Amino acid sequence: MQPPIAPFRQFVVKVASRCDLACDHCYVYEHADTSWRGRPVVMSDETAIRVANRIAEHADEHHLEAVHVVFHGGEPLLAGIGRLRRFARALRRAAEGVCDLDLHIHTNGVLLSRAFCDMFTDEGVKVGVSIDGDRPANDLHRRYANGRSSYDQVVKAITLLRDHYPHLYAGLLCTVDIRNDPVAVYEALVELRPPRVDFLLPHATWDHPPLRPAGRDTAYADWLITVHDRWRADGRPMQVRMFDSIILSALGGESQSESLGTRPSDLVVVETDGTYEQADSLKTAYDGAPATGLDASRHSLSEAARHPGFAARQSGLASLAESCRRCPLVTSCGGGLYAHRHRTGSGFANPSVYCADLFRLISHLTASERRSPVAPVHELPVATLDALASGRPAAADIAHLSAPQLSRARQAVRRAAAVITDRRSWSILVDAERTDRAAVDDLLSHPYVHAWAARCAAAGPALDPADAGHLAAVAAVAAVRTGLAVKVAVPAAGTFVHLPGLGRMRTGGQEHAEVEVHDGSFAVRVDGRWLSEDSPLWEPVRLIEAAGLRLFLDDVDPYRACHGPAVEDRLTDEAAAVWSEVTGAALASLPGDRRAAMRTALRVLTPLADATAGASSRAAYGALALPLGTDPGTAARLLVEHFHRAQLGALLDLLDLTGGDADRERLLTDAYGLLAVADSLTQAEQDRLTWAIGRIADGALPAPGRRFAARLAGAAADRTAQVASGRR
Template sequence: MPEAVAPFRQFVVKVASRCDLACDHCYVFEFADQSWRGRPAVMTDETAERVAARIAEHAAAHRLRTAHVILHGGEPLLAGPARLERIARTLRAALDGVAELDLRIHTNGVLLSERFCRVFEEHDIMVGISLDGDRAANDLHRLYRDGRSSYDKVIAAVDLLRERHPRLYAGLLCTIDVRNDPIAVYEALVALEPPRIDFLLPHATWDEPPLRPEGSATPYADWLIAIHDRWIADGRPVPVRLFDSITWGARGRGSQTESLGLSVSDLVVIETDGEYEQADSLKVAYDGAPATGLDVVRHSLDEVARHPGPAARRGGADDLADECRACPLLVACGGGLYAHRYRTGTGFRNPSVYCPDLFKLIPHVDRASGGATHTLPASALGALAAVTAGPGEIELLHAPQSSLTRLLVARAHGSDPGDSAWTALVRLDRDDRAAVRRAFGHPYVRAWAAGRAAGRGDARHLAAVAAAAAIAAGRPAKVPVPVTDGVIHLPGLGRLRVGPGVEAHVEVGDGGFAVHAHGHRYDPASPEWEPLRETFPGGPLVDDVDPYRDRFGRPARERLDETGFAAWREAFAAAWKALDAEHPDQAAVLRAGVRIVTPLTGDDAEVAVAREAPGALGVAGRPTPESLVRGFWRSRLAAVQDLFDLTGGDTRVEEELSAAYSRLAAAAVARPAEAADLLEEVRRGVRDLASGPLPDMGRRFVTGMDAAAAARLRSLPCAPPADHAP
């Protein structure tokens, strides 16, 4: 059986391999790879049909919701309007009933005409135009072969889109030249009212480094920071993909560009002759760098995905240089664009040639950024709003939460290269990333790291996290650990009482682990060891020892003795068993999302959540199925709010949203009469929320809640009509 592959979702289709301009910064024609010389000038209809069939085959095999196809070149308009129309028609016919087609074209614009635009209108082809700024900036590089300016024709193309075909106008792509005035470039681009601006670092490698004028070690960061600060002062008049990507990445929410972050590359290029290639940017590295040797006639896209080239770009942090893996900006930066890391002798396992610029730019943008959003499938967001999400949708929230924890831990570490705990984590991450992921997945690691970001907590706890990761890896290691008030804490595992004032270390071997302190050896069988315990077989663990568990708005209980724990566990297991028997769908999502349970003081059956500890529930008294469900879904709402700005930062609105959402969850397990009352309360609360100022994502979310409440009301026996929407 063939091994599973990560599918491609972006398909760059080269419909023309020549260009009508002679831009001296063009990566296709002016750098190491010159394969364009041997390719057909335009893609034939026969090749286009094979390309469309391969994309449809791949989309069907991997159940892609959307196939993103970019018509590219060279200059794609050289293919002519008739050929582009045939290619668009072929693609849409092949994907009809298979996947949605997001079809775009990137052009220099000089040939754009009304005839082209009619084709683009008919086939829903969005148009992005390359423009480097004002006339002076554009004419520094974007000239005809005889030296004539292309500026007036490009501006005419933009005006044609703006004035007669605004629906097609996708945005502007600007390649940076630090010799240009950044503010003049910014003002010229914003004046053209683009839906989006992409600022692109000029392609360069360690062998062919970028222009760096004397007097600045970070000219590209300085240039972009000048624009960023003006953009902020202007109230962000237009989305800027680079700045938005930094904001998203810095919060562990993925990236909008392959130039930043740890998102897996999902792009493939198909040349005019039907050959598959890797990303075009690799042409700057060496001749043949993007080649795969595969083509649409003989090979499927799954075969391309298994090729060593594309596969090597899908390892995330595993493929990065050691310096990058140890960097506190790892998640947001991701090592920069893959091509920009190339150096003869070491290949692509280097930091970006723009590393100093990225190290300066990313924190600057992150500090100034406001709320950002994260790409989450609309169906998953709708299911979360309706409290109908299953284990699959719950899993979708784990990846961004994991990335955010990783970023917070990196920030908690700071930047001391001599930190032995951090060095151990970096080494473990290189050898066994799954083990580090498991250690970071403990909710109270996130709570500690978030506290460190706010100036709270013990920095030495990083060593305990490193020890827990080493134990998860199960490989021979020796990790020094801190002793706090006579106790060694190992997050996710338990604590060991060794007495005050000692130095200690954890030693991991093939048979398990032991702790060495003041000449004694302790292992998990030692009476001084207090491990986490099971709620019930296969259920979440009980953590009543972690020093960072006290995050639930009421005190956490001290570790329960065996008698007290047996009584507490019996009550918890009974509530879970009842939930499993009466509402197995809800029990299934709790299994997917609850990792840790912490006993709290009080007898009121309260199940509390902590935004700083995703995956943990605090339980007071004797829980009930309803209190478990309420608490769980409040924790999922907190996870959604880490990805989306639902409330505009208004604490009162956040409390009202949480209350309404909690009632919606409770209605899922309530008896019909009680459910009806809860759902009516939900609808009243949602109407109040919708009547005030909400961000777009917040309005969409509460609208989904209202629709779910209305649908459930209609399904109840003898329910009144529920047709009023906010």
């Protein structure tokens, strides 16, 4: 019996073996391997069909839910619109009923046109483009054979994608050159608004080391750290695969990059003649380095996976040099890209030629994450801090807290994904974000999605399987919101499958249910039947519309129990109608400025069981929990008090007001909530407010805390005087 293999999940299909540019850093044409000279210029239809069938055969044999195929070259657009369309259709026909197909093309962009993009839209092909930054950076290498710049054509292609075909825009690839200004390169890439950027170290080996100025042993790390720190300060405006992979692997998750981490390689290259090869980067090592001697006409992909070259890249730590195995950063580094370890005489049993750079880069990124693991830098104007301290902030002041909370939510989901091994669901989320980032941001900032993600990240390796499984539900909703067509298995919690922000479907005793999403609608497979939201087994999140606010009554989400007091389970229609009526009357009774502030940052209400007070949670910004059975006046007070407690929590996430003193933080939160309803306090509550404000200021506070406490005390004194004089 043959030993088990690690199946391929990523297939780089070379549809053309020539290029229309003459980039001098290209590993295909400018490095040691010259095998391209004997390849067909383009892949034939017969070979493409054979390759498609081999991929489907491999997916079926190893029960793969999805495979990722990249059309590559050379320059793949040289294959032409008709041939690429036929290849895409051959792949989809072969994969139908076997697995999902994630299809991309990687191009230099100079030939990209509306005709290509229309075809890619029809065939579901996402587009990644290579560009090295601004014009000087790009022209350093990416020129035509006659020396002419390609910059204008590439930017034109990216602009076409960004402005007219954003659903195809997969991201940008940028090769690092330390002679380029890192900030100028970063700013040029950000201006193109990519959903994702891959920074690539130039291919090099110990025999042919990279450009390295004298005395700068970590020049590449220094360049990338400059980019990282600016990216982080800007609130991480796009995904950066290298940075994300380092952070995820440092947290115990899997790297997203072949060049980092210890996850076994699952990538195979198929050349234009159908031969199977190892990763293209090996072409930089020596002539023939990627070759296997196997091809699609005579060999299955499982046979290829048993080739010693692939096996060497699937043995994790065991394949690394001894110095790498002893390194404290090996989990994140993984020895670097396999090709970069090569040295004549010792093969690949060496550290990366970028070892010193990787050590410095990984150390810097992980230290940055430990110092501030969630929120990137967000500025808060002093005038906004003062307005918040007054207890009657305007909607514009509350809005300053929303962007940091979105960043926290995105970071929490990313940290959750680091400890969850469900790559399929993560891939759906990434695709959804490429399609409509605003819709995915709205989902990730849903209060109970954030609460779930924070719980997962806090659990780390001890993560509950039910919490891990919820990533599939989040992915399904992302597909609904962005119009993706996917099928995903979502685990049941109790007798329900939950779709956050939408509702839950009763499933009986099923452990998992298949959710199919298409064109913004969904169906759940229960006992062999496909049930939609019209089914009586579906329990949707209800909508409350009152006084210009549009809120959701969520009594079904499994992560709504994050507020402290026990939450009520699904209300009957009659009870929900009564609760909504009371809440609507409470909202209508509030002054216009209060309602405007709530409209900015309140989206979910959850009923509490057997409680007399409301509640909010730092992990669920945008949600409030209120008790059943109250009158509109009591509900109005609870809404105002706990809404403002939530805003204080968001401010504390952004600024240290108490010097890390947890007791003083609780006092500040209590005082801030009471100040918001100062005109309805009992004498005992007024005394409590006065005492709390005195205790807050009694001790050393950071400068923002001193300013906030002083203005809070002044606002409380003014409010007390107004109440005492009978004015409101």
